[in-house]
Every structure is written in structure tokens, then in C-alpha cells.
Amino acid sequence: MASPLHLLVNPLSRHGGEKRRALVERMLRTQGHEVRTHVTTAPGDAETYVGGLSEQDRVAVVGGDGTIAEAARGAVRSGAALIPLPGGRGNDLCRYFGVHLDLPKAVLAIPTYVERRVDAGAVDGRVFLGVATIGFDSIANDNANSSRLRGQVVYAAGALRALARWKPVTFGLVVDGQPREVHGWSVVVGNTGRYGGGMRICPDAEVDDGLLDLVTIADGSKLEFLRSLPSVFDGTHVDNPRVRTERVRTVRIESIDGGNRAHRRRMAMFADGDRIADVPLEVGVLPGAVRLIVPHPRKAR
Structure with a gap:
């Protein structure tokens, strides 16, 4: 049968x-x-x-x-x-x-x-499997979703469009109950750790460890950021001192200040390629x- x-x-x-x-x-x-x-x-x-x-x-x-x-x-x-x-x-x-x-x-x-x-990860209770991100990546992802291109090219093109008008923002975070600020480019919370057609944004993420990988990218020049993009495909970007990585259970994003006003209006958390929530929001893990x-x-x- x-x-x-x-x-x-x-x-x-x-x-x-x-x-x-x-x-x-x-x-x-x-x-x-x-x-x-x-x-x-x-x-x-x-x-x-x-x-x-x-x-x-x-x-x-x-x-x-x-x-x-x-x-x-x-x-x-x-x-x-x-x-x-x-x-x-x-x-x-x-x-x-x-x-x-x-x-x-x-x-x-x-x-x-x-x-x-x-x-699984969850943003305000909404499940995702791969990567949730906010900041520069939000704008690049939004650009990619409106593009007719395919594969890795679409994400690269979306990032270049975002880069032209990008200004760093300040994220107000609470990580496992501890408040902090990050001034820079992006806040990324990874479960599998891959996004953008093969980029290893959270290269050490494990999908069955009961934790999420938090990657924050602090402020730096646009040229430095552009030069570092290829390293995301093999995960070596985490060697950059402006990149901080850690394993966490919860990340609350309470505020986003500064930056380009038009970008800030479009800025939301994207997860597995789709817009999923606006700030304030909380990301947590659902083990197994x-x-x-x-x-x-x-x-x-």
C-alpha cells in the first residue's frame, strides 16, 4: 500500500x-x-x-x-x-x-x-527557521524582493542600491535581559545562519543547540563595508573587530534612531526573506x- x-x-x-x-x-x-x-x-x-x-x-x-x-x-x-x-x-x-x-x-x-x-526562531511569536535581520539588511532585502533578478545577484544588487543612501542607525537592544546600544549597520539573529543566496552571516549557528546566534555590525565606512561583503559568503567576516557574535536566548529590539529617514520608515525585521515585524519586537528560540x-x-x- x-x-x-x-x-x-x-x-x-x-x-x-x-x-x-x-x-x-x-x-x-x-x-x-x-x-x-x-x-x-x-x-x-x-x-x-x-x-x-x-x-x-x-x-x-x-x-x-x-x-x-x-x-x-x-x-x-x-x-x-x-x-x-x-x-x-x-x-x-x-x-x-x-x-x-x-x-x-x-x-x-x-x-x-x-x-x-x-x-525554530520566533519574532513576536511568528516562527522562522533561518535568519531574522534588521537594519541595512532590511533595506537590501526589501530591494531584492521587488527585483526581477534571481540568485545571489539579486541580493548583491539590492545591497548596492541600499548602500548608496545608507547612514548608520542606533539600535536599542535588550539581550537576555541586559540593555545595550549598537550604532552601525545591522542586527542579525540566526537559527540556521544563512541568508541572501548562500551568505554565512552566522557561520557557527547550530539548528539544534537551543540557542540563537546574534551578530551585530558596528559603524564603519561604506568602503570598508563594501570590501567586507565577499567575506560573508565564507563566514570570515566575523574576524572583523566591528562584528560581534554571541549565542543568546532572547533579543528585544526596542528602538531605531538616526540614519536615513526614508530607510528608517522602511526598516522592519525580515525573516527567511519576508517582512515579519516592526519595532519594538522580541526574538526568541523554540527548542526542537x-x-x-x-x-x-x-x-x-
Whole structure:
């Protein structure tokens, strides 16, 4: 008897079209699954659908990081297990867990995947899996989301647009109950630690340690910042004395002052590529909140 498997597809994602969807369905049936396909129709639909399932259900998700995060919000409630598959521009969650970025190859490998229980982050209770960020990254991400470009180029182009008018801001933070100020570029809270199409912004982040990685980037010249951008792809940016890293349980962002007025109006926290909350806000960790079916940790990239 075929085992049931839900296939959740964002039709607006890179692989959300009918031909790709049909290919994935055929491949899953060949593996012995009874495929139950659900195509999302609006923001929040993935969360609602997965939230209505049960602990016995498995859901293969074809979409970008935002779609996978939406599904994770539902999975926290229902206990369903998620199989992330590449379908977006950056695919940072798939990169972290070692899921092949070629969709057919990723589907072909599903029988070799193992179940992992992983942490989630939450911004004012709204779940994310990868990275939440505010500051310069907010503007760059907002620019990227409105671009027609794809892959790593879209994030680089978004960053360059943001850089042209950028002025440092002052963040009022409370980290694990201790107040502090950061004057500079960005505040980043990472669970998997990857964003922007492969950038290792929190290179030491572990998804099952019950903690979040906080990275703050203090003020420096635009030229210095621009020169440091390539180092984010291999994680060596943390060697810069202007970059502070630590592991935390909660980060409250209470205020943002100064900077470019137009940027400040657009500035919000983005998580897994989507705008998620305005200041003031609090980020916390939900240890072991999500079940994923992914490559064995030894194979993760």
C-alpha cells in the first residue's frame, strides 16, 4: 500500500509551474507515495494547510525560504514533518540542510533523508527557521524582493542600491535581559545562519543547540563595508573587530534612531526573506519545535 505524502507547492515559486509540479508528483509516486498535492492560493495558506494536519503527516514543500517558513509555522502546531525542497531564489534553508539545489535531484534523494528535530526562531511569536535581520539588511532585502533578478545577484544588487543612501542607525537592544546600544549597520539573529543566496552571516549557528546566534555590525565606512561583503559568503567576516557574535536566548529590539529617514520608515525585521515585524519586537528560540526530513547532518553543506 502506498504511503501518503502531502506535496505543498507555491505556484509563484521558481518551480511552482504545472510541468515541474507534475514531474515531482511522478517522481514521488515512483518512490511509492500516495501524493496529495496542495497548491497555495494566498500568503498564509501554507501555514493554515500544514497546521490542519497531524503528527503522522509528512509534507514535501516546493517553494522559497518564505514558503518553507510558513509551512513550519503550521508544523509547530500540528507536529507534521516537513521535507524542504528548492523552489526559491536563495534556497538558503536547503543549502544549510544539504538538500540538493536541483529540484529533481533533491526529490530523487528523499528516500535517503533522515528525520531531525530542529529549533525554530520566533519574532513576536511568528516562527522562522533561518535568519531574522534588521537594519541595512532590511533595506537590501526589501530591494531584492521587488527585483526581477534571481540568485545571489539579486541580493548583491539590492545591497548596492541600499548602500548608496545608507547612514548608520542606533539600535536599542535588550539581550537576555541586559540593555545595550549598537550604532552601525545591522542586527542579525540566526537559527540556521544563512541568508541572501548562500551568505554565512552566522557561520557557527547550530539548528539544534537551543540557542540563537546574534551578530551585530558596528559603524564603519561604506568602503570598508563594501570590501567586507565577499567575506560573508565564507563566514570570515566575523574576524572583523566591528562584528560581534554571541549565542543568546532572547533579543528585544526596542528602538531605531538616526540614519536615513526614508530607510528608517522602511526598516522592519525580515525573516527567511519576508517582512515579519516592526519595532519594538522580541526574538526568541523554540527548542526542537520543528520536525524536518532532510539529508543526514554529515552530508549538509
